[in-house]
Amino acid sequence: MKEIKGMITRYDEDKGYGFIWSSKEELDCYFKISNIIYENKRKVEVGDLVSFVIYETDKGYRATNIRFVESGNEKKKEYNGITCWTGHFGEYGLILHKNQIGEGTFLHKSNLIDGTRKVVNNTLYNMDIAKSKDNMIALNTSKIDTNNEKILKEIADNEVEDPRVRLKAIEYIKLKQGKSNEFREIINQANELNEYKEESTTVRIGLNGIEFNQKGSPSEDIITIVKYVVIGGVSIVGVAAAASIIASLAGNKN
Numbered sequence: 001m002k003e004i005k006g007m008i009t010r011y012d013e014d015k016g017y018g019f020i021w022s023s024k025e026e027l028d029c030y031f032k033i034s035n036i037i038y039e040n041k042r043k044v045e046v047g048d049l050v051s052f053v054i055y056e057t058d059k060g061y062r063a064t065n066i067r068f069v070e071s072g073n074e075k076k077k078e079y080n081g082i083t084c085w086t087g088h089f090g091e092y093g094l095i096l097h098k099n100q101i102g103e104g105t106f107l108h109k110s111n112l113i114d115g116t117r118k119v120v121n122n123t124l125y126n127m128d129i130a131k132s133k134d135n136m137i138a139l140n141t142s143k144i145d146t147n148n149e150k151i152l153k154e155i156a157d158n159e160v161e162d163p164r165v166r167l168k169a170i171e172y173i174k175l176k177q178g179k180s181n182e183f184r185e186i187i188n189q190a191n192e193l194n195e196y197k198e199e200s201t202t203v204r205i206g207l208n209g210i211e212f213n214q215k216g217s218p219s220e221d222i223i224t225i226v227k228y229v230v231i232g233g234v235s236i237v238g239v240a241a242a243a244s245i246i247a248s249l250a251g252n253k254n
Contacts, residue, residue, distance in 0.1 A: 005069060007135045008048045010110045018044065020052060020063050021106040023135045028092065028106070029054055031063040042068065046111070047130030047139055069132075079129050080144065080155060080165050081105065083121050090118025095125060095138055098162035105129060107138040114142035124155075124168055146172045156207055170207055 004022050006029070011018030016033040031052070036044070052063040081097035084104055094104025107127070109118055120143075127141040145151060155161055155169040167186070174183035 003051050003053050003065070005049065005051050005132065005134060006063075007106075007130055007132065007137045008044065008046055008050060009106060009108050009137050010046055011044050013044070019108070020050060020066070021135065021137055022054075023102045023106070025054065026103065027054065027061050028108075029061045029063040030059075031066055035062075035064045036066045036068075039067065047137065049130075049132045049135065079127050079138075080161060081125055081127060081138070082162075082165050082168050083107070083119060083123050083125065086119045086121045090120060093119035093121065095127070096162065096164050097129075098160070098165075099129075099131075100162075101131075101134065101136050105136040105138050107141055111137075111139050111141050113140050116143065122168075124165065124172075144169075147176075149173060149176060152176075153207075173207065 004025060006020040006022035006025075009019050009021045009028065018031055020029045020031055021027070022029070029052070033044070035052075049069040050066050051069055052066040055062055055064060079097050079099070081095035083093045084096050086093035090109065092106065092108045095107050096104055105127075107119055107125070109116075111127075112119070124144040124146065125138070125141050126144050127138040130137050130139055144155070152169045152173050156166050156173060158166070170186065171183050174180055
């Protein structure tokens with residue numbers, strides 16, 4: 001049995017059990033308080049970084065030999081993200097955001113603070129994040145108010161925000177304004193990147209569409225990513241992810 005690292009996603013102090021998420025293994029593992037090896041007496045908290053050993057039972061994966069890792073863990077505030085996947089009828093999900101590690105940041109419904117009882121896919125959330133080198137979990141999470149156009153515009157116009165999140169904010173704004181055709185045009189612009197013979201060196205996503213300048217030869221990575229979006233069907237997260245990678249590649253060349 002190998003030792004891996006993860007983060008405590010929820011813990012019931014009264015009942016003495018909880019769960020640990022490992023981004024590397026993509027597993028949510030059950031543990032009991034008796035499975036923790038206390039080298040220093042301390043309280044268990046959601047967001048704690050731990051090392052542990054996984055074993056499988058007929059009821060699922062369990063964690064044992066749990067030790068607290070006292071370094072390499074930090075908590076950051078005020079991230080915006082968009083859910084890309086949910087499981088077990090909204091009990092948990094994965095969120096994409098600008099400082100993403102792996103396939104997504106783990107969110108459990110117990111860490112929702114907006115009164116909702118399940119994680120909803122393809123939805124904007126605001127959250128705190130507990131972060132280590134290989135793991136991230138979302139804490140103090142709430143849905144972003146999509147009826148508040150001011151907040152949505154702040155997200156859409158923020159160039160340091162994740163493009164996937166910005167594009168979703170733009171969609172809400174256009175739908176609220178009754179201009180869904182304008183949002184569809186932005187999606188079309190992203191798809192049309194596949195047709196260009198020159199490489200895009202600057203990409204900006206905004207309320208008026210995707211703006212870019214062209215220079216040089218097409219990058220294989222860009223073409224492959226955009227073709228994947230077109231062939232796989234147009235999805236908001238997929239198109240925005242392509243735009244995000246294009247922008248990233250462009251930034252590395254300037």
